[in-house]
Amino acid sequence: xxxxxxxxxxxxxxKPVVIVDNxxxxxxxxxxxxxxxxxxxxxxxxxxxxxxxxxxxxxxxAYEGDSIGVIGTNGSGKSTLMxxxxxxxxxxxxxxxxxxxxxxxxxxxxxxxxxxxEKNVILGGLALGMSKAEVMAKYDAIVDFSGLREFIDLPMxxxxxxxxxxxxxxxxxxxxxxxxxxxxxxxxxDSDFRKRxxxxxxxxxxxxxxxxxxxxxxxSILDTCNRAIWLDKGIIKMDGTAREVCxxxxxxxxxxxxx
Amino acid sequence: xxxxxxxxxxxxxxxxxxxxxREYIRESWQRRTFAYTLARFNLQASTAKSSLGVAWLVLVPxxxxxxxxxxxxxxxxxxxxxxxxxxxxxxxxxxxxxxGSFADGAKSITANASLVRSLNFPRVLLPASxxxxxxxxxxxxxxxxxxxxxxLREPVTLNWLLIAPDLxxxxxxxxxxxxxxxxxxxxxxxxxxxxxxxxxxxxxxxGIFFSVDKLAAGHPILKPILESNPIHIYLQIARGSLxxxxxxxxxxxxxxxxxxxxxxxxxxxxxxxxxxxxxxNV
Numbered sequence: 423x424x425x426x427x428x429x430x431x432x433x434x435x436x437k438p439v440v441i442v443d444n445x446x447x448x449x450x451x452x453x454x455x456x457x458x459x460x461x462x463x464x465x466x467x468x469x470x471x472x473x474x475x476x477x478x479x480x481x482x483x484a485y486e487g488d489s490i491g492v493i494g495t496n497g498s499g500k501s502t503l504m505x506x507x508x509x510x511x512x513x514x515x516x517x518x519x520x521x522x523x524x525x526x527x528x529x530x531x532x533x534x535x536x537x538x539x540e541k542n543v544i545l546g547g548l549a550l551g552m553s554k555a556e557v558m559a560k561y562d563a564i565v566d567f568s569g570l571r572e573f574i575d576l577p578m579x580x581x582x583x584x585x586x587x588x589x590x591x592x593x594x595x596x597x598x599x600x601x602x603x604x605x606x607x608x609x610x611x612d613s614d615f616r617k618r619x620x621x622x623x624x625x626x627x628x629x630x631x632x633x634x635x636x637x638x639x640x641x642s643i644l645d646t647c648n649r650a651i652w653l654d655k656g657i658i659k660m661d662g663t664a665r666e667v668c669x670x671x672x673x674x675x676x677x678x679x680x681x
Numbered sequence: 682x683x684x685x686x687x688x689x690x691x692x693x694x695x696x697x698x699x700x701x702x703r704e705y706i707r708e709s710w711q712r713r714t715f716a717y718t719l720a721r722f723n724l725q726a727s728t729a730k731s732s733l734g735v736a737w738l739v740l741v742p743x744x745x746x747x748x749x750x751x752x753x754x755x756x757x758x759x760x761x762x763x764x765x766x767x768x769x770x771x772x773x774x775x776x777x778x779x780x781g782s783f784a785d786g787a788k789s790i791t792a793n794a795s796l797v798r799s800l801n802f803p804r805v806l807l808p809a810s811x812x813x814x815x816x817x818x819x820x821x822x823x824x825x826x827x828x829x830x831x832x833l834r835e836p837v838t839l840n841w842l843l844i845a846p847d848l849x850x851x852x853x854x855x856x857x858x859x860x861x862x863x864x865x866x867x868x869x870x871x872x873x874x875x876x877x878x879x880x881x882x883x884x885x886x887x888g889i890f891f892s893v894d895k896l897a898a899g900h901p902i903l904k905p906i907l908e909s910n911p912i913h914i915y916l917q918i919a920r921g922s923l924x925x926x927x928x929x930x931x932x933x934x935x936x937x938x939x940x941x942x943x944x945x946x947x948x949x950x951x952x953x954x955x956x957x958x959x960x961x962n963v
Contacts, residue, residue, distance in 0.1 A: 519688035536726035
């Protein structure tokens with residue numbers, strides 16, 4: 423997106439909260455000595471060090487009140503882009519601007535498995551920047567939201583992956599975030615929890631800046647987002663209203679929309 | 682209007698940049714409760730699984746003292762330091778604190794990779810928390826050490842109180858070590874293999890079970906090197922305060938404090954300079 427376009431969009435009165443400008447992320451990894459065919463153009467090779475271009479120049483602007491669904495096939499760069507926007511992953515070129523540091527809520531996140539759910543709630547709250555008093559004040563609300571009260575004193579290693587995700591979402595959603603990035607967090611909850619968390623997400627999006635939702639479920643994107651971007655091989659293939667983009671993507675992958 | 686100007690107009694900040702040092706210190710201090718809590722919970726988690734639990738924190742050094750006491754008590758002969766058992770006990774207990782902080786600090790980022798990958802907080806809280814966790818371990822151990830010294834009929838003097846400032850200096854020194862090690866093992870995972878080796882070298886060169894003074898007496902080059910070893914300085918202050926027949930020079934407090942300050946300052950700044958890169962490498 424050129425700077426002129428950004429200016430035009432800004433002129434419609436809405437305040438931009440996140441500007442992503444031509445971001446490139448390249449992973450350098452030590453590969454095992456497997457052969458690479460010429461067709462894998464995104465992979466360059468020098469010695470044992472392989473470079474994988476996960477994001478190849480992405481630009482977008484998110485405005486106040488936007489909730490943006492991010493869709494794309496596995497390996498299209500969705501999680502990498504979200505990590506880069508949240509500042510957790512250093513970018514190779516380009517820049518990201520935001521009204522405040524985005525909060526990231528992703529899979530495989532911040533938990534110590536040997537500890538009870540209760541202690542993880544406290545630790546997670548503190549790590550999110552709440553004070554001890556704030557965490558204690560919100561403790562009951564978090565536990566109730568997660569619906570895990572009867573298991574809260576058990577070590578997290580005994581939780582199912584769905585239970586872990588519920589607790590993580592409950593902790594992150596307890597605080598108001600200016601910018602919230604949710605990476606597949608809702609995929610594992612049961613339908614009752616999914617409804618509650620989608621409602622909470624809409625609430626968060628209404629109260630504050632903006633929400634990014636990475637999901638393979640087009641239904642949850644259609645239900646929660648007003649806008650969507652479709653990432654393909656590290657670049658934006660389409661950016662538009664949630665319905666437009668989901669319809670195009672559904673046609674592309676040959677899946678029904680309500681999947 | 683360029684994008685940077687656009688961002689400035691709407692008061693957007695650049696994401697993924699390292700905060701300024703002053704800002705970083707302020708933010709780390711603000712979030713210190715997280716470091717304490719993580720340290721306490723980690724300690725509980727580490728002892729929760731074994732049936733003897735917390736008792737291991739005392740049993741391991743006690744067993745070490747027995748083994749080293751037996752082996753080196755017999756082997757060392759006339760190079761054995763005077764008042765050997767109190768000498769050995771103070772050495773092993775206090776060394777445990779430095780080596781534990783170093784080892785836990787070295788893996789503090791890599792072991793908490795999921796935290797680093799998913800949340801924004803000053804990363805320095807992780808090595809800091811590793812040291813705090815070792816402080817929680819050492820305090821009861823020092824208490825037991827004093828009881829053991831009493832049982833060995835060491836006279837109690839007001840000098841025993843000096844173990845507290847000595848431990849404070851050791852904590853600052855260890856925190857610096859932990860921060861340097863934490864950053865280095867993220868860049869070079871291979872260094873984790875070296876940690877036990879470095880610890881061994883420090884163990885043998887700090888005068889835990891032999892007397893550095895006696896050993897270095899005939900070596901004009903070796904002597905200043907061994908004597909400026911910070912761990913040796915802290916041990917000498919501790920023994921001079923606790924164990925009969927040992928003394929230290931007042932200037933050693935100065936050296937000890939200097940080492941502590943230098944290590945902490947260097948470690949913190951060294952760690953801070955990689956703050957924004959930790960997300961990539963873990």
